[in-house]
Amino acid sequence: MQNIPRxxxxxxxxxxxxxxxxxxxxxxxxxxxxxxIRLPFVNTMDRARQAxxxxxxxxxKYGLKPIVFSTLVNQEINELIHSxxxxxxxxxxxxxxxxxxxxxxxxxxxxxxxxxxxxTQSYKDRIEAINFSLAHDDGQSHKNLExxxxxxxxxxxxxxxxxxxxxxxxxxxxxxxxxxxxDDFERGxxxxxxxxxxxxxxxxxxxxxxxxxxxxxxxxxxxYASLENCRYEVNEAQSMMxxxxxxxxxxxxxxxxxxxxxxxxxxxxxxxxY
Amino acid sequence: MQNIPRxxxxxxxxxxxxxxxxxxxxxxxxxxxxxxIRLPFVNTMDRARQAxxxxxxxxxKYGLKPIVFSTLVNQEINELIHSxxxxxxxxxxxxxxxxxxxxxxxxxxxxxxxxxxxxTQSYKDRIEAINFSLAHDDGQSHKNLExxxxxxxxxxxxxxxxxxxxxxxxxxxxxxxxxxxxDDFERGxxxxxxxxxxxxxxxxxxxxxxxxxxxxxxxxxxxYASLENCRYEVNEAQSMMxxxxxxxxxxxxxxxxxxxxxxxxxxxxxxxxY
Numbered sequence: 001m002q003n004i005p006r007x008x009x010x011x012x013x014x015x016x017x018x019x020x021x022x023x024x025x026x027x028x029x030x031x032x033x034x035x036x037i038r039l040p041f042v043n044t045m046d047r048a049r050q051a052x053x054x055x056x057x058x059x060x061k062y063g064l065k066p067i068v069f070s071t072l073v074n075q076e077i078n079e080l081i082h083s084x085x086x087x088x089x090x091x092x093x094x095x096x097x098x099x100x101x102x103x104x105x106x107x108x109x110x111x112x113x114x115x116x117x118x119x120t121q122s123y124k125d126r127i128e129a130i131n132f133s134l135a136h137d138d139g140q141s142h143k144n145l146e147x148x149x150x151x152x153x154x155x156x157x158x159x160x161x162x163x164x165x166x167x168x169x170x171x172x173x174x175x176x177x178x179x180x181x182x183d184d185f186e187r188g189x190x191x192x193x194x195x196x197x198x199x200x201x202x203x204x205x206x207x208x209x210x211x212x213x214x215x216x217x218x219x220x221x222x223x224y225a226s227l228e229n230c231r232y233e234v235n236e237a238q239s240m241m242x243x244x245x246x247x248x249x250x251x252x253x254x255x256x257x258x259x260x261x262x263x264x265x266x267x268x269x270x271x272x273x274y
Numbered sequence: 275m276q277n278i279p280r281x282x283x284x285x286x287x288x289x290x291x292x293x294x295x296x297x298x299x300x301x302x303x304x305x306x307x308x309x310x311i312r313l314p315f316v317n318t319m320d321r322a323r324q325a326x327x328x329x330x331x332x333x334x335k336y337g338l339k340p341i342v343f344s345t346l347v348n349q350e351i352n353e354l355i356h357s358x359x360x361x362x363x364x365x366x367x368x369x370x371x372x373x374x375x376x377x378x379x380x381x382x383x384x385x386x387x388x389x390x391x392x393x394t395q396s397y398k399d400r401i402e403a404i405n406f407s408l409a410h411d412d413g414q415s416h417k418n419l420e421x422x423x424x425x426x427x428x429x430x431x432x433x434x435x436x437x438x439x440x441x442x443x444x445x446x447x448x449x450x451x452x453x454x455x456x457d458d459f460e461r462g463x464x465x466x467x468x469x470x471x472x473x474x475x476x477x478x479x480x481x482x483x484x485x486x487x488x489x490x491x492x493x494x495x496x497x498y499a500s501l502e503n504c505r506y507e508v509n510e511a512q513s514m515m516x517x518x519x520x521x522x523x524x525x526x527x528x529x530x531x532x533x534x535x536x537x538x539x540x541x542x543x544x545x546x547x548y
Contacts, residue, residue: 006377015535017444018295025292026369029347029381040535067376073303087376089369095300102341102361103280107303118529127530130436134411162404165439170291255392256401261289261314 005033007058007066011051011081013043013073019091023069034067048077052084059085073109125172133168136176137161142193145176150267151197152177153190153241154204155233156224157214159251159259163204166256167263185236190244202263203241203248208234210252279307281332281340285325285355287317287347293365297343308341322351326358333359347383399446407442410450411435416467419450424541425471426451427464427515428478429507430498431488433525433533437478440530441537459510464518476537477515477522482508484526 008027010020016038027034039051058066066086072078073092082088096107117123135141136148138161145151150167152160152175160177167173184191194201206214208230215225223229241248247266251259284290284297290312301308313325332340340360346352347366356362370381391397409415410422412435419425424441426434426449434451441447458465468475480488482504489499497503515522521540525533 015531017531017535018292018299021292022296022365025345026366026373029370029383030373030377030379031382032377032379038535040539065376067373071299087372089372091296091369092300094368095363095365096303098361098363099300099304099341102339103304103306105304105306108305109303118527123529127436130439134408134435137408161408162401162443165404166443169436169440169443253392255397257289257291261291261312265314 004062004064005035006064007062008034008036009051009055009058009066009068009086010036010038011042011055011068011070011072012038012040013071013077014040016040016071019069019071022091023089042072042077042081043074045077045080048072048080052080055081055084055086075109122172126169129168129172129174130165132174133164133176137164139178139191139193145193145197147174148176148197148200149173150175150202150263151194151200152202152204152263153180153194153237153246154248154251155180155206155211155230155237157211157218158204158206158237159256160204162256163251163259163263167260170260171264173264180233180237180240182233182236185233185240188240190240198244198246201244201246202266203237203246204251204259205234205238205241205248206250207252278336278338279309280338281336282308282310283325283329283332283340283342283360284310284312285316285329285342285344285346286312286314287345287351288314290314290345293343293345296365297363316346316351316355317348319351319354322346322354326354329355329358329360349383396446400443403442403446403448404439406448407438407450411438413452413465413467419467419471421448422450422471422474423447424449424476424537425468425474426476426478426537427454427468427511427520428522428525429454429480429485429504429511431485431492432478432480432511433530434478436530437525437533437537441534444534445538447538454507454511454514456507456510459507459514462514464514472518472520475518475520476540477511477520478525478533479508479512479515479522480524481526 008023010016010023012019020038042048042051055066055068068081068086068088070081070088070090071092072081100107152164154160156179164175164177167175178191178194208227211234212225212227212230219225249262282297282301284294286293294312316322316325329340329342342355342360342362344355344362344364345366346355374381426438428434430453438449438451441449452465452468482501485508486499486501486504493499523536
């Protein structure tokens with residue numbers, strides 16, 4: 001019985017993605033296994049009854065209370081889910097009620113507010129930024145480069161592309177990226193196109209060992225992937241960044257979320273992004 | 275005084291991105307303005323004291339208690355932030371304490387667990403899926419198409435690319451996308467390459483009006499963007515999806531999060547993605 005993973009339901013009237021990500025983080029604090037099930041779009045009493053049934057069935061089947069993380073704005077739906085045979089972590093009302101007191105304001109209790117509305121400017125900005133980042137991936141285009149909020153530079157496979165896409169998708173930040181290649185190192189200067197955007201540049205570097213490992217997955221045994229070549233490129237790229245006064249960080253041990261957060265901290269002081 | 279937006283701090287020992295997204299959703303329930311400031315990487319007592327200072331300065335400056343959403347695992351850091359002149363919404367301990375009781379387990383209180391660890395399989399899967407989706411964007415490559423978890427089809431600008439990237443980035447799902455073009459409609463069949471992957475196909479459609487508007491932003495006044503042509507393409511694409519028995523949905527009023535959630539619900543019943 002000890003080895004049955006506890007079931008965790010994420011029940012939301014929207015996608016439940018934020019609640020799911022949040023509950024992951026909370027549950028990662030416990031050294032045991034969980035079985036997570038997301039029940040999205042629980043925005044009618046019918047769906048709420050189905051969800052209730054599913055939770056209660058799970059409780060009977062395993063003889064263990066499931067854990068429910070809920071973000072349900074509607075009072076009636078919320079009460080129904082609270083009546084389940086589960087431990088309910090009400091992520092919505094736990095915080096909304098004290099905020100109503102502090103702000104001396106009633107919440108709108110509007111469903112759908114909890115998730116992204118595609119009519120908002122911030123949603124449109126995100127989609128536009130994704131398109132921008134795709135069009136300006138890997139130095140593909142110099143068109144409209146002046147519109148970029150940030151231009152990442154670094155050797156091939158240092159993490160520029162996923163970081164750009166993350167910045168676009170999460171924050172609507174238009175980010176381009178530009179590879180630093182052996183030609184640039186021989187010439188000893190930044191690619192010509194970048195000179196006038198110097199203030200937008202941000203560098204990514206990476207440990208040569210890690211770079212060689214990543215490149216070997218793509219082109220096993222190539223000169224491109226060899227540790228010697230990776231050492232050379234990384235060294236040259238770092239020297240160039242220091243010479244040109246480009247802020248940079250190492251992506252070796254950082255997730256795209258962490259890299260993006262650090263970049264934002266730096267570019268935020270110049271631009272008012274929030 | 276009524277018009278000063280309340281300051282909301284997101285204080286985290288990691289990136290604070292999840293807490294930020296979550297607090298956005300909660301605050302969207304109130305019809306007033308907030309000024310959000312994220313303070314990431316508060317993982318030492320030094321940084322905690324800086325954060326405390328910033329919160330308290332804000333309180334004095336505006337004569338209003340700031341609101342703090344915190345996800346701080348470390349007890350000492352957490353207590354320091356709780357001592358601030360703010361209303362603290364402790365997103366971490368609020369849920370961890372009751373879970374410890376229910377699970378009869380102590381949490382590890384390990385910092386860093388709260389955010390993505392790049393050494394986990396799920397992180398590696400996400401990065402690999404991003405690369406896969408980029409390589410298989412817009413029918414660019416048929417190589418390794420059999421590795422795709424899902425292949426989105428639809429007319430140009432129906433939302434395939436951002437959805438694929440979101441599925442990859444959030445869930446590590448390898449998604450390819452393939453445009454349906456007038457050639458396919460004239461021939462009256464799916465692109466040849468897709469025949470053997472019929473079970474992986476998922477269709478996106480869009481209202482012709484909305485499509486015409488999106489395409490006009492790209493190529494104003496073109497035949498491609500004309501309402502008449504958009505009507506034709508959308509009609510043909512929908513007929514093809516129905517004929518070929520491809521599940522589909524309309525992206526017109528849906529965010530990439532909502533589209534992705536619906537796709538996951540459908541493909542999940544086949545594959546054990548969780």
